[in-house]
Amino acid sequence: MLADNEKLKTLTRLGIELNEVQDLDILLERVLTQARLFANADAGSIYILDCDSLHFTYTQNDTLRKQLPHGEKLIYSTFTIPVDKTSMAGYVAETGRSLNIEDVYRIEPTRPYRFMKGYDDATGYRTRSALTIPLKTSSEHTLGILQIINAQSEEGRIVSFSDEDEINMHHFASLATVALERAQMTRAMILRMIRMAEMRDPKETGAHVNRVAGFSLEVFEWWARIHQISSTEVDKTRDILHMAAMLHDVGKVAISDTILKKPAKLNDAEYEIMKQHTILGARLFQDRQSDFDDAAAQVALCHHERWDGKGYPGHVDTATGAPIKGRADKDGTARGKLKEETPLFGRIVSIADVYDALSSRRSYKEAWDEDRVLTTMTEGRASQFDPELMDIFLSRMDVIRSIQARYRDEGV
Ligand code: C2E
Ligand code: SIN
Ligand code: SIN
Ligand code: SIN
Ligand code: FE
Ligand code: FE
Numbered sequence: 001m002l003a004d005n006e007k008l009k010t011l012t013r014l015g016i017e018l019n020e021v022q023d024l025d026i027l028l029e030r031v032l033t034q035a036r037l038f039a040n041a042d043a044g045s046i047y048i049l050d051c052d053s054l055h056f057t058y059t060q061n062d063t064l065r066k067q068l069p070h071g072e073k074l075i076y077s078t079f080t081i082p083v084d085k086t087s088m089a090g091y092v093a094e095t096g097r098s099l100n101i102e103d104v105y106r107i108e109p110t111r112p113y114r115f116m117k118g119y120d121d122a123t124g125y126r127t128r129s130a131l132t133i134p135l136k137t138s139s140e141h142t143l144g145i146l147q148i149i150n151a152q153s154e155e156g157r158i159v160s161f162s163d164e165d166e167i168n169m170h171h172f173a174s175l176a177t178v179a180l181e182r183a184q185m186t187r188a189m190i191l192r193m194i195r196m197a198e199m200r201d202p203k204e205t206g207a208h209v210n211r212v213a214g215f216s217l218e219v220f221e222w223w224a225r226i227h228q229i230s231s232t233e234v235d236k237t238r239d240i241l242h243m244a245a246m247l248h249d250v251g252k253v254a255i256s257d258t259i260l261k262k263p264a265k266l267n268d269a270e271y272e273i274m275k276q277h278t279i280l281g282a283r284l285f286q287d288r289q290s291d292f293d294d295a296a297a298q299v300a301l302c303h304h305e306r307w308d309g310k311g312y313p314g315h316v317d318t319a320t321g322a323p324i325k326g327r328a329d330k331d332g333t334a335r336g337k338l339k340e341e342t343p344l345f346g347r348i349v350s351i352a353d354v355y356d357a358l359s360s361r362r363s364y365k366e367a368w369d370e371d372r373v374l375t376t377m378t379e380g381r382a383s384q385f386d387p388e389l390m391d392i393f394l395s396r397m398d399v400i401r402s403i404q405a406r407y408r409d410e411g412v
Contacts, residue, residue, distance in 0.1 A: 001147075002037065002038060004284065005187065007038060007168070009244045010034060010037075010038075011034075011161070011171060013097050014030065014031070014034050014175065015175060016262075017030065018405050021136060022049070023294070024041060024179060024180070024183040025236065027060055027176075027179040028046050028057070028058050028179060028180075029060075031046070031146075031172050031175050031176045031179070032044050032045075032046055032058055032060055032073075032087065032146070033060065034172065035146065035148055035168075035169060035172040036060060036148055037154055038165070038168050038169075038172070039131070039148055039149055039151055039161060039168065039169065040152050040153075041131075041148035041149060041150060041152070041161075041163040042061065042062050042063055042149060042150035042151075042152055042158075043059070043060060043061035043062065043064075043104045043127075043148070043149040043150055044060050044061075044146070044147060044148040044149060045057075045058060045059040045060075045061070045146075045149075045391070046058040046059075046135075046144060046145070046147075046176060047067070047089055047093075047144050047145045047147070048143065048144040048147055048180070049083065049093060049142055049143055049144045051138055052082065052083055053080040053081060053083060054080060054081045054082075054083060054089050054090065054093055054144065055080050056080070057144075057396075059283050060148075061123075061125065063125060064125055066381050068082055068194065077179065077334065078110050078375075081116065085112040085113055086112065086113060086114060086229045087113055087114065087115075087116050088101065088104070088114075088115060088116075088130060088132050088147075088330045089116075089145050089147060090113070090133060091112065091113040091232055092132045092133070092134050092145050093134060093144070093145055095141050096134050096136055096142055097129070097134070098131070098132060098133045098134065098166065098169075098170075099113075099130070099132045100130075100131050100132075100161050100165075100166055101115075101130045101131075101132075101161070102129055102160045103128050103129065104127050104128065104129075104130050105117075105127075105128070108240075114366075114384070115127065117408070119151055121231045121358070122153075122244055124281055126320045127149050127150065128148055128149075128158045129149070129158060129159065129160050130147060130149050130150075130161075131147070131148050131149075131151075131161040131165060131166060131169060132145055132146070132147045133145065133146045133147075133166075133169045133170060134171045134173065134177050134250075135173050135177045135180065136173070136177065137181060138176055143177055143180045143181070143184075143319050144176075144180065145167065146172060146173050146176055150162070151165065162267075163202065180234055186260075186289075186290070186292075187243075188205075188244050189242075190247075190292070192377050193250065194209065194243070194246050194247060197209070197247065197249070197252070197253055200252065200253045201252060201253075201260060201261075204317070206409075206410070207407040207408060207409045207410070208357075208360065209245070209246040209247075209248070209249070210246070210406075210407040211352075211356050211403055211404060211407045212245050212248060212349065212353050212356050213241075213242045213243075213245035213246045213352075214346075214354045214403035214406070214407065215352035215355060215356065215393070215400055215403060216241060216242075216245040216348050216352045217238060217241060217242055217245070218396050218399050218400065218403070219348050219351065219352065219389055219392050219393050219396070220234075220237070220238075220344075220345075220348055221234065221238070222375075222395070222396060223344070223348070223388075223389065223392055224237075226392070236291075240291055240292050240295045241295060241299075241345060241348075243292060243296070244292065244295040244296040244298070244299040244300075244345060244349075245299060245345075245348075245349050245352065247296050247299070247300060248281070248299050248300060248303045248353060249277060249279025249281065249300075250279035250281045250300060251276070251278060251279070251280035251282070251283075251284075252281075252282060253279070254276075254280045255273065255274060255280075256273075257275070258273055259273055260274075261363050262363065262364065263363045263364065264364060265364060266364070270310050275304070275312050275313060276313075276321070278300060278302070278303070278304055278312065278313050279301065279313055279316060279318060279321045281300030281301070282297045282301035282318045283318055284297075284300070285297040285300070286297075286319065287320055290316070295345055297318065298345050298346055299345050299346060299349050301313070301346070302337065302345075302346025302347075302349075302350075303341060303346055303349040303350050303353055304335040304350065305336060305341075305342040305347075305350065306336060306350075306383070306384045306385075307338075307342075307347070307383060307384060307385055307387070308338070308382075308383045308384070309335065309336040309337065309339075309341075310339035311336045311337065311342075311350075311384075312336065313334060314327070314333070314334035314335050314336040314337060314396050315327035315328075315334050315335050315336075315341075316334045317338060320403055322334075323335070337384075347386040347389055347406055348389055349387070350384075350385065351377075351385050351386075351389055351390060353394050354380075354384075354385075355373060355377060355393070355400070358372075358373040358376060359404070360409060361371050361409070365406050377390070378390075378394070
């Protein structure tokens, strides 16, 4: 247990840390850890509100963790609870009031809520005391709940949560709320950025970016399955890749209309300028704030690299566009990224982008039929494209077609 002066220090330190760390997952795990430490609680969870249900998103349980083989993680299904008064969590989310319960198996029958004992039944854990606090913004908007379970006395007996615990938990709840609000704001800004790129180039961008993102996600999910990436990791990555893929050509906002909308083939000088859209796009995410910025920079920079190393812009410094020292060819131009030198997301989006460019009408070309597209792309397997990812793409053509049907070009 922490002494009072230590508690104040911890709270202050955590507040500062939260301003430095940008990754929402890390932030909320830390809030939960510190909240549990403060109240000496054996377990705890944070649930996030999404539409009308609460998702059990972060959970920690010391007793269950100690029973696991070393290094293994607690498995928790991503189960959901409806926001209504029948569960403790739902009641707190709906009413915005916190609940401090001494024994969840002895809730007075007159109360509307019950303890959902599914988790206890599944794990053999015995929940007793539970303190549940809403994550409420200053405008009274509920974003989720923080729940800590089984307060322990110094002798390790399970006791009730005190009034002081309740006051302290409101501090943690507000730290978690700020982190969540910031993440939601970032997301909203990214969506605005995508709409802005659409305004610049409405004919090509709108449906194109949705299809490229959809194809990319499909390839990534199958790649992750083959490589046995954990579902937690895939869940975290899905949203990031989707938004990053939508922004693959965002650098085109800086290319002049005469080139961008030229209804004919580009000459060499024009094509050189056009190629800059990769570096210009990556530059927007250079000031790294989160995993999303890394992914978006990777995709913008690398989606025109080729498996055989003959793509562009190659090994360049994003800030200056100059070749990286020791990575230039004899003529002084940057060497193209070869094979896995191009990060996974770049290799994936490259396939999705070319497939879509060939299948669609452009100011400079007609749409090709599927046979011609697939023949051309198959010729590029292992020269232009990562052969493994190309095979995954080809094996998912039924889904690719349904994504094309969902996002058709308007009026072209
Ligand atoms: P985009 O239209 O989204 O095309 C993406 C990529 O699809 C191209 O990258 C290229 O790899 C492939 N692609 C598109 N059309 C064809 C084609 O007819 N044949 C083959 N084999 N591949 C094709 P790339 O070439 O680096 O071009 C990047 C961007 O530059 C294009 O994006 C487009 O916005 C612009 N662009 C390229 N060539 C022309 C052109 O001749 N005229 C105009 N107006 N824009 C062009
Ligand atoms: C509830 O708050 O009622 C659900 C808690 C749980 O099942 O762990
Ligand atoms: C170029 O204009 O040289 C590139 C043509 C293309 O691949 O679309
Ligand atoms: C990832 O697993 O998300 C990235 C791996 C890579 O860049 O190859
Ligand atoms: Fe591009
Ligand atoms: Fe594109």
